[in-house]
Amino acid sequence: MTIAIALAYLVAAVLFILGLKQLSSPKGARNGNFTAAAGMVIALLATLPLLHFTTAGVTIILIGVAIGGVVGVVGARRVKMTAIPQMVALFNGVGGGAAALVAVAELLRFGEHPTFTVAFPSVFSIVIGSVSFAGSMVAFAKLQELMTGTPITYPGQQLVNGLLAAAIVGFVIAVLAVASVPFSFVSLMVLALVLGVAFVLPIGGADMPVVISLLNAFTGLAVAASGFTLNNFALIVAGTLVGASGSLLTKMMSDAMGRSLVSVLFGAFGKVQSGAAAVAGQEGRSVRSASAEDLGTLLAYSRRVIIVPGYGLAVAQAQHAVRELADVLEKRGVEVSYAIHPVAGRMPGHMNVLLAEANVPYEQLKEMDEINDEFKNADVVLIVGANDVVNPAARTSPGSPIFGMPILNADQAKNIVFMKRSMRPGFAGIDNELMFDPKTMMFFGDAKESLTKLVSAVKAA
Amino acid sequence: MNNELLNELTFFVLAIFVGIEVISKVPTILHTPLMSGTNAIHGIILVGAIVIAAGASSPVNIAIGLVAVILATTNVVGGFVVTDRMLEMFKGRHAPKTPESK
Missing domain, CATH: 3.40.50.1220 (TPP-binding domain)
Known part of the structure; x- marks a missing residue:
């Protein structure tokens, strides 16, 4: 990495931090968003001179940016103010998916036997990014009412989710030990996608924003992990900033509702009701x-x-x-x-x-x-x-x-x-x-x- | 452990503290815009997507690169625009534009 690029990344990191600072006070919030966007532009432009482009590479980048740009602007402009929560979920999910894909591509480049310092963050990014992607899509579907917004529960659900998580951990260890590219990574991604869906299904109602915020922090961490894989300072710093502030924000949100994060994630809000009092209260009452x-x-x-x-x-x-x-x-x-x-x-x-x-x-x-x-x-x-x-x-x-x-x-x-x-x-x-x-x-x-x-x-x- | 990894770990740990510190005083009404703003910032993954797409030559790499760039661009652009739309609604509320309601 040349000094010029490193300095540009430093400027971008400072702009992200200042942007977050401004975003957390009502006075400067809108400017904060512009500050962060400026940091983003600087980081992107600084990256370009570093790269050796193939013809195919240039083509897919231009096509990709054009499609993503149109989808992003139209989606964000058209959305009704009431539908903003699901839009945030959607934009978060695609970021998680991108992080996972970047890690996959980097692993493929390293061939059959990547070193541990490449394999570990990549696998982390693939798992967390995929969970975030799938979880956010379920959150989007729930809030958009493409599926029922109430918690979906079944007997033994916690056990199934626990087993899924355990399977992923086992798989990760196996992948890190033998690292047989690419089959094992594809299976890992599929497992993580399933876990993402299973994780959000039992959560519903007023708890959705907390989950979206948590998935937002997840994506941040996945991006940071991809940064370790690519040895890219900008990804590490920006991803970690989001991971840390997103985690704190998640806690603040659940505190504002007087619920602990654990009960949000595993409590299946809206299914617990039927306390004797609630049922008795309903009978023969008139309004x-x-x-x-x-x-x-x-x-x-x-x-x-x-x-x-x-x-x-x-x-x-x-x-x-x-x-x-x-x-x-x-x-x-x-x-x-x-x-x-x-x-x-x-x-x-x-x-x-x-x-x-x-x-x-x-x-x-x-x-x-x-x-x-x-x-x-x-x-x-x-x-x-x-x-x-x-x-x-x-x-x-x-x-x-x-x-x-x-x-x-x-x-x-x-x-x-x-x-x-x-x-x-x-x-x-x-x-x-x-x-x-x-x-x-x-x-x-x-x-x-x-x-x-x-x-x-x-x-x- | 080489020097570069050590540097990266340092940035990582410091960034955790900065991330927590910098938003620790956010009022409840800004939770949603702030979530949306941080959501846009992790769109920095577009840098990573461009890095892996730039040198793509095999069909698999081209496919992965293209999808990654599309997803990451959607994240960045959509994230910043939707945050701005939310914050737009707050504008002028500090200006005393309604003196009659004291």
């Missing part, structure tokens, strides 16, 4: 439902209204409708704020993005810690398509899968209005006591239509 006119009057004559937006709002694309409702209320002098649970929407921060898209003023978005003491002063709390994040079971019922998750104190408001499509449980798959609360009124329907009805009802009141 109060209200008309748009009743609610319009209630809202129009309130002083303080807190809106709790959830995933149902995102699905119905109702972020503009909710802002419209807030506008007409404010015109009447009602004080409106939004309570944003850390995992509202489908990913942490997702709801802020959606509401910002609808031009909701930033000052009205309140994070959980900031607003939780204000619920008791609120006349009405309007829960739009949210469920688990206001479920008191998280506080009171130790058997519940969401027990311990921090929730919004919506139950302390004077009136509670639940806007939902049906009585169906939320992501966690458990019933919500709050719907049966005497202070609660249900307003069934699509979030967007319901909000529009409320807007006219408030105007009429």
Whole structure:
């Protein structure tokens, strides 16, 4: 590696670090993304003079970059804001696949008997990259609703996954010991792909973002391992940065949901329910439902209204409708704020993005810690398509899968209005006591239509 | 263990600490954009894909190289663009553009 290239890689590494730093504060986040992208361009350009191109090589690089570029731009531009989580999963998965392929190609180049320092990182990259690729594709399919989004479990699942993992470890040892290229690497890749699928199948619902973040960290590590194989400084540093920060981010995300990483990965959220209490609670209970006119009057004559937006709002694309409702209320002098649970929407921060898209003023978005003491002063709390994040079971019922998750104190408001499509449980798959609360009124329907009805009802009141 | 590997290990270990340190204070609302941003950064594997594709001559290598470059480019380009779209939504929120809502 020449000095010029090494220096260019150093600059790129610094830009990645600065980019990450900026990305973690709201002020500089967008610039941070540009900073990291600049680092990427520098690293790519610096690599080119190092290479001896064959004609075929130049051709496939140009074709590959053209196809990948178009897919990337069109995919990222066209995707609806609500579908962003699965898009991130997809872009992560292809990175993992690329890392595995790079390691395979490098191993092939070394022939029958690669040295240990080449074989070890390559095998690591192949396994982790393939797991990340297959796992991300399953995550994408689940979130895109190409398959059921709920956990898929079967008896002995943990055992099967454990055996798969053990088989891979055994295979890795065998490969490193005898290294018979290429058959053994292909089998290894297939095994790792199967493990990736099996690993994500039992995970569903609100846990998906945590898994995507974990797979993101995996891809980072696979890229770093490929860097060891290629002796490429840029891959090692950038891959490791992502592996480390991605691991921490994964932990922060599961902490925000009050769940441990272990229970996310092996707990099969949404399947654990049927605690005796949850079943008993359902029998013979009635809920109060209200008309748009009743609610319009209630809202129009309130002083303080807190809106709790959830995933149902995102699905119905109702972020503009909710802002419209807030506008007409404010015109009447009602004080409106939004309570944003850390995992509202489908990913942490997702709801802020959606509401910002609808031009909701930033000052009205309140994070959980900031607003939780204000619920008791609120006349009405309007829960739009949210469920688990206001479920008191998280506080009171130790058997519940969401027990311990921090929730919004919506139950302390004077009136509670639940806007939902049906009585169906939320992501966690458990019933919500709050719907049966005497202070609660249900307003069934699509979030967007319901909000529009409320807007006219408030105007009429 | 040769010198180059030793250097690489050093970078690797230091990068772990930097990676953890640099994002340790991220607020919850930025978790998703940050995940997406790091996702774009591991698209650096495009460098690796180009390295292995450049010298490809056998059909197997050409096939692997082509697929690797396509996947890696999708990762880089899609990753940065989708992150930018998310962050675009945050723009101007620090500007006092809504003085009436105090």
